[in-house]
Structures are given as C-alpha cells and as structure tokens.
Amino acid sequence: MMRAIQALIVAIVLRVVHAALVELRVLDSRVAKEFERMPDGLSYAIATGYQGPTLYVKWEGGKLKRLAALDAPTCSLRIKSMPLSFQLFTGQMGLSQAYARHAFTMGGEVADVMRLARLVNLVEAYLFPKVMTRRIMTDVPETEVCFLRAYARIAVGFLTCKYNLSK
Amino acid sequence: MVPYFEFQNAVKLLCGELSLERIAIELELMGASKPLMLSDAVLAKIGTLETVVKAMAAEGVQPAATFTDIPVDSSLAVVDKIAAYYREQGCDSIVAVGGGSVIDTAKGVRLVLSQNKEDILSLSGLDNLVRGKHVPFIVVPTTAGTGSECTGVAVIRNDANGVKMEFLSPYVEPDAAVIDPRMTAGLPPKATATTGMDALVHAIEACTCQQANPLSTAYGTAAIRAIAENVEEATRNGSNKKARFAMALASTMAGISFSNSMVGAVHAIGHALGGVCHVPHAVAMTILLPHVMRYNLSHCGAAYAELLPWLVGVDAAMATPADKRAEAAIDAVVALGRSLNEICGIPLTLKDAGVSTEAFAKVAEVAVNDGALIVNPRAADEAQVIEILNAAF
Numbered sequence: 167m168m169r170a171i172q173a174l175i176v177a178i179v180l181r182v183v184h185a186a187l188v189e190l191r192v193l194d195s196r197v198a199k200e201f202e203r204m205p206d207g208l209s210y211a212i213a214t215g216y217q218g219p220t221l222y223v224k225w226e227g228g229k230l231k232r233l234a235a236l237d238a239p240t241c242s243l244r245i246k247s248m249p250l251s252f253q254l255f256t257g258q259m260g261l262s263q264a265y266a267r268h269a270f271t272m273g274g275e276v277a278d279v280m281r282l283a284r285l286v287n288l289v290e291a292y293l294f295p296k297v298m299t300r301r302i303m304t305d306v307p308e309t310e311v312c313f314l315r316a317y318a319r320i321a322v323g324f325l326t327c328k329y330n331l332s333k
Numbered sequence: 334m335v336p337y338f339e340f341q342n343a344v345k346l347l348c349g350e351l352s353l354e355r356i357a358i359e360l361e362l363m364g365a366s367k368p369l370m371l372s373d374a375v376l377a378k379i380g381t382l383e384t385v386v387k388a389m390a391a392e393g394v395q396p397a398a399t400f401t402d403i404p405v406d407s408s409l410a411v412v413d414k415i416a417a418y419y420r421e422q423g424c425d426s427i428v429a430v431g432g433g434s435v436i437d438t439a440k441g442v443r444l445v446l447s448q449n450k451e452d453i454l455s456l457s458g459l460d461n462l463v464r465g466k467h468v469p470f471i472v473v474p475t476t477a478g479t480g481s482e483c484t485g486v487a488v489i490r491n492d493a494n495g496v497k498m499e500f501l502s503p504y505v506e507p508d509a510a511v512i513d514p515r516m517t518a519g520l521p522p523k524a525t526a527t528t529g530m531d532a533l534v535h536a537i538e539a540c541t542c543q544q545a546n547p548l549s550t551a552y553g554t555a556a557i558r559a560i561a562e563n564v565e566e567a568t569r570n571g572s573n574k575k576a577r578f579a580m581a582l583a584s585t586m587a588g589i590s591f592s593n594s595m596v597g598a599v600h601a602i603g604h605a606l607g608g609v610c611h612v613p614h615a616v617a618m619t620i621l622l623p624h625v626m627r628y629n630l631s632h633c634g635a636a637y638a639e640l641l642p643w644l645v646g647v648d649a650a651m652a653t654p655a656d657k658r659a660e661a662a663i664d665a666v667v668a669l670g671r672s673l674n675e676i677c678g679i680p681l682t683l684k685d686a687g688v689s690t691e692a693f694a695k696v697a698e699v700a701v702n703d704g705a706l707i708v709n710p711r712a713a714d715e716a717q718v719i720e721i722l723n724a725a726f
Contacts, residue, residue: 244461262707266544266595267337272459276499276704279459283707304543304632305712 169215172252177219179255180212182320184223184232185329186289189319191230194310197288200281201225210282211239214251224332231332241274241282257294260302261286292316338546340593344483345509346585349578352513353385356428356471357392359509363469365426367397369419371439372430376475377401384515385430385473398422406607407434408490409498412441412453419446426469429507430516432528433479433488433614436472440487440505443470447504453489459501459704473511476520477567477580478528478615480535480588482510490608497604499704506592512585514578522568522677527615529564529580530670530679532556534603534618535587537666538596541629541636543708545594553590557643559583561669568676598713599625601703602721605696610688619670620683624725626663628717633710634659641665683726693722 190197209224222233245251250269253259261283264270272279290299291307293316299306309316323329347355360368368389372382386396400415419427419442429439441453447465448456456462472482481487487500520528536556539549560583567576602625603617626637638658642650644665653661673679680686697718700706706713713721 242461262543265707266335266542268339268460270459271461273457273461275457276459276501277496277702280702280704280707284701287712303712304710 169248172248173215173218176214176248176251176255180214180219180221181329182293183255183286183289184221184230185320185323186293186316187223187285188230188329189316189323190288190292193316193319194288194292196307196310197285200285201230204281207240208278209236209239209241210278211236211242213242213244214255215245215248218245218248218251229332232329234331239274241272241278243279243282244271245269246271257290257298257302260290262304263302335544335546338544338548338593340546340548341485341503342483342506342589342592343503344506346483346512347509348512348582350514352511353388353473353515354392356385356473356511357389357394359471360394360426360428360469363426363508365469366394367424368394368426368428369415369422369424370396370399370428370430371403371415371435371442372399372401373403373405373435374401376431379519381475381516381519382430385428389428396428397424403431403435403438405434405613406490406611407438408492409441409453410492412438412445412489413451415442416445416451416453426471428471428473430473430475432474432476433481436474436479436481437487437489439470439472440481440507441489441500443468444487444500444502444505453500454491457498457500460503462502462504464504470507471509471511472507473513473516474581474584475516476524476528477517477577477584478531480532480584480591482507482512483585483588484592486592488604495608496699496702497608501704510585512581514574514581517577517581518571518574520571522571523679524615525571525580526564526568526673526677526679527613527619528584529560529567530619530622530673531615532580532584532587533560533564533666533669534599534622535591535596536560536583537622537626537640538599539587539591539594540640541633541710542595542597543710545636549590549594552586553594554640554643556583556587556590557640559586561644561665564669565672565676568673595708596705597625597709598628598706598711598721601706601709602696602700602718604703604705605699606683606688608699609696610692612683612686612688616680616686619679620681620686620725621721623663623667623670624721626666627724628713628721629710630659630663631711636710637662683722688726690723690726693719696722
C-alpha cells in the first residue's frame with residue numbers, strides 16, 4: 167500500500183518536473199541557456215524502482231516533448247527503488263545526494279546527467295521552500311522570478327493540457 | 334556522514350619485492366596463457382615493459398601479442414582498435430604496464446571485450462552494466478599517482494568533442510594489481526612529484542567530497558600521511574626504495590579511497606584542462622589543488638581541519654588553534670607544492686603550464702559537465718570555475 171502511494175506521488179511529481187522545465191525555460195535565463203546548449207534530439211528516460219512510474223522527455227525542434235516511450239534514450243536513469251525515488255522527487259534528497267548514495271544507475275554520458283542535475287536543482291529551487299532545498303543542495307540557486315509565477319504557469323499549463331504526451 | 338554508502342575493492346594486490354614474477358601464476362590461476370601486453374612507446378623504449386615480459390617468461394608465460402602505441406591521452410578509438418587487435422591475435426587475457434593512460438585504456442578494452450561489443454562509446458554510464466564475460470586482467474602501474482589499478486572508473490578522451498569521458502563500473506577493476514618497487518625506480522623527479530601530488534588530490538578530495546564515508550576516509554587519510562612523509566624524498570632521491578614503495582602504496586590507497594567516494598572540482602577542472610588545453614593530468618592536479626581547496630573552504634572547513642594531522646603530523650596539528658587548522662591544511666598543501674617546485678621545478682601556475690586565459694571559457698564549459706563536480710562539497714558554475722582558473726593562472 168505504502169509503495170503504491172509513493173509511486174502515485176512520484177508519478178505526479180515527474181509530470182510536474184516536466185511542466186516546470188517547460189515553464190522555467192521561459193522564466194529563468196539559466197534554464198533557457200541550458201536548453202539553448204542542448205543538442206537537438208537529446209532525450210532522457212527516467213525510471214523509478216521496479217515497474218514504477220517513468221518519464222520520457224526529448225528536446226526536439228525547440229520543445230521539450232513528453233513521450234510515452236523512448237527506444238534509445240540519450241541518457242537513461244534508473245532510480246534503484248521506490249523509496250529512493252520518493253525521497254528524490256519529494257525534496258528529501260537532492261540529485262547530487264542521490265549520486266553520493268548510489269541511488270541510481272545511468273546509461274549514456276555523465277555530461278548529460280550533469281546537465282540534468284543543474285536543471286533539476288533550478289526546478290527544485292522554484293518548487294520547494296528554502297527550508298527544504300537547503301538540506302538537499304550544497305548551494306541553493308536564487309530564483310530569478312517569484313516562485314508563484316512558476317506555479318501559476320504550471321497550473322495554467324495543466325488546465326490547458328499543454329504537457330500532454332507528444333507523438 | 335553520508336547516510337548510505339557502498340564500498341568495493343575486488344582487486345588482488347601483489348605488493349613488494351619480486352611481485353612481477355608472480356604475474357604468470359596469477360594468469361594461470363585464472364585459466365589464461367595468452368596475454369595481450371599493453372604499454373606505451375616510452376616504457377617499451379626504456380626497457381620497463383621488457384622487465385615485466387622477462388619476469389613473466391621466466392615463469393612460463395609468453396605474451397601472445399603486444400601493443401605499445403597508446404598515447405599520453407588515450408582515446409575511445411584507441412580502445413576500440415586494441416579490442417579488435419586482441420580478437421585478431423586470439424588473446425585470452427590482458428596485462429597492462431604503464432601509467433594512468435595505459436591502465437585506463439586497458440580497462441576500456443577489458444570492458445569492450447567482456448561486454449562483447451565493438452565500440453566502447455556504447456558502454457558509457459554509471460553502474461549500468463551486467464557482469465559480462467570474465468577477461469583476466471592484470472595491471473602493473475609504473476607511476477605512483479593515478480591509483481587507477483584499484484578504481485572502478487576509466488577516464489578516456491573522446492576525440493570527437495575533446496571531452497574526457499568517464500566509464501564507471503565495478504567491472505573495469507582489474508583482477509590483480511602488481512605494486513613492484515622496480516616499476517617506479519626510474520621515474521624522473523618531475524613525474525614523481527606531480528604524480529605524487531595527483532595521489533594527494535585523490536586522497537584529499539575523497540575525504541572531503543559529499544560521498545566520503547568512513548572506509549574511504551580510512552584509506553584516504555593513510556594515503557595523505559604516506560605522501561606527506563615521502564613525496565619529497567622520493568622526488569629528491571629516486572633510488573630510495575622505501576620512499577618509492579611508500580608512494581606506490583599511497584597511490585593505491587588513494588585510488589581505493591576515491592573509487593569509493595569520488596573526487597571533486599580539482600578533477601572536474603583538471604579533466605577539462607586536459608581535454609581542452611592538453612595539460613597533463615598530474616600537472617593540472619598539482620596546480621589546482623590549493624585553489625580549489627580555498628574555493629571549497631567555506632563548505633568543508635571542518636573536513637580540511639581533520640586532514641591537518643595527516644598532512645603535518647599530530648604535534649604540529651595540535652599546536653595549531655582549532656579554528657586555524659583548515660587554513661593550515663591548505664597552507665601545508667601549498668608548502669608541499671613549493672618544496673617540490675624547488676626540488677625539481679614542477680609548474681605551480683597555469684601560466685607556467687602553458688595555458689592561455691583565452692581557453693578558460695571553454696575549460697569552464699567542459700568542467701561543469703564533468704561528473705566529478707557532482708559531489709564536490711560546493712557547487713560551481715562556469716563563472717566560479719573561471720574564478721578558480723584565474724586564481725591558478
């Protein structure tokens with residue numbers, strides 16, 4: 167039961183992370199710069215625990231598309247268990263801490279994980295309060311705009327089905 | 334302390350006198366008899382490789398093939414070429430004789446063969462590979478610095494983008510490493526000094542990064558003490574067997590340490606300097622260490638303070654006020670570098686190493702994508718990396 171609840175929350179957070187990346191690309195210059203430098207076609211597959219929720223995203227044609235599946239992702243991360251996934255996606259453990267705790271396996275180039283780590287740190291800086299982020303990051307990035315703007319754009323995006331699966 | 338850690342070292346260490354003569358039996362015990370010898374042109378020329386081959390031959394094992402065309406900064410293409418050569422020659426094992434480049438290349442070859450692939454690029458990642466076929470693999474380090482004989486990582490240059498790629502898997506670890514004092518006896522003073530400092534960087538970063546754990550720190554601190562006590566003597570008097578052996582062991586211990594807790598910004602920036610500006614790894618480590626320590630000081634002062642007794646001895650550390658020990662640890666590293674500079678003229682600035690400030694932006698761009706940065710005690714963006722580079726110039 168606990169695992170099912172954790173999986174449900176992780177699934178929701180993965181959707182929010184994708185939405186936040188889409189919106190912060192507009193709101194935050196550092197996120198925009200990361201996407202500017204991202205090679206077209208770069209893709210990430212994130213899997214959580216055994217048969218847990220997944221997130222497949224691909225940077226293509228200037229858009230971060232969410233996909234139902236990816237045959238050959240550029241970078242694939244597999245969080246080793248659902249409790250670890252829950253910690254990672256609910257602000258209890260940062261990505262660098264996850265690395266330090268051997269919480270995931272990775273296929274692809276380490277450079278792509280570093281790119282993702284920077285993006286996730288920025289997303290967390292907006293989505294989680296500082297009291298949480300201070301515990302999971304060595305240095306919390308300053309937000310360039312009020313976090314409420316990010317939340318508002320994400321809410322509108324979900325209401326308008328902006329983050330639905332791409333083909 | 335990190336709330337969870339892993340520790341692995343499956344490498345059998347053959348340490349001390351007449352170790353080379355035991356390679357043959359180790360191969361035999363692994364069911365191998367046709368080793369591919371890997372080394373570089375310099376070691377082949379000065380006779381180091383021949384020393385190993387003779388020791389093996391005396392105990393009944395002849396190389397099936399030899400490849401010595403491994404450059405200082407080896408590449409993915411070289412790995413693939415050697416893997417194909419191994420198959421062509423019908424070899425059944427690998428014996429690598431050399432420094433970091435030779436050993437990391439050999440690790441890459443072993444990975445390609447054991448995973449039954451044609452190219453190593455398809456194997457990049459972190460802990461993502463299954464065990465694969467066992468390819469008996471012995472390394473004989475000829476420097477006392479990289480610790481690569483005991484690490485679960487191979488760092489290999491990708492010529493396509495000039496980036497040093499990391500292949501992180503326990504299956505790159507050799508079956509055995511041979512620490513024979515004869516192998517470092519002829520190492521020139523500059524190489525002794527810089528590779529010794531490379532080992533010091535491994536140990537210091539391993540003890541202070543986010544992944545540090547009690548076991549890795551035990552190895553790391555022991556390495557720091559051995560280096561602090563022996564690197565000057567080994568540099569000044571290369572024929573001092575005791576100092577040489579202490580340095581070789583220190584390098585191995587530092588390798589075990591960082592293989593189980595990662596390194597940090599010194600390596601991230603150093604890899605980038607190697608990839609972009611072709612600064613030799615050990616030279617980059619020597620130059621960057623004190624500057625990165627100063628950068629990290631605000632975030633890991635307590636950890637640096639704990640290293641002081643290992644760097645300067647217990648009495649000197651205890652005579653230092655507690656709130657000054659972290660800075661004293663950095664001062665000790667600076668003093669060690671200066672001393673080695675006086676002994677043999679190793680470069681202490683990027684300027685002396687021939688780096689141009691025009692390259693800093695590219696170095697910083699590459700450095701922030703290096704995996705070593707992820708567990709550094711303090712985050713660093715491109716601007717902060719450039720600050721460190723400017724300080725080291």
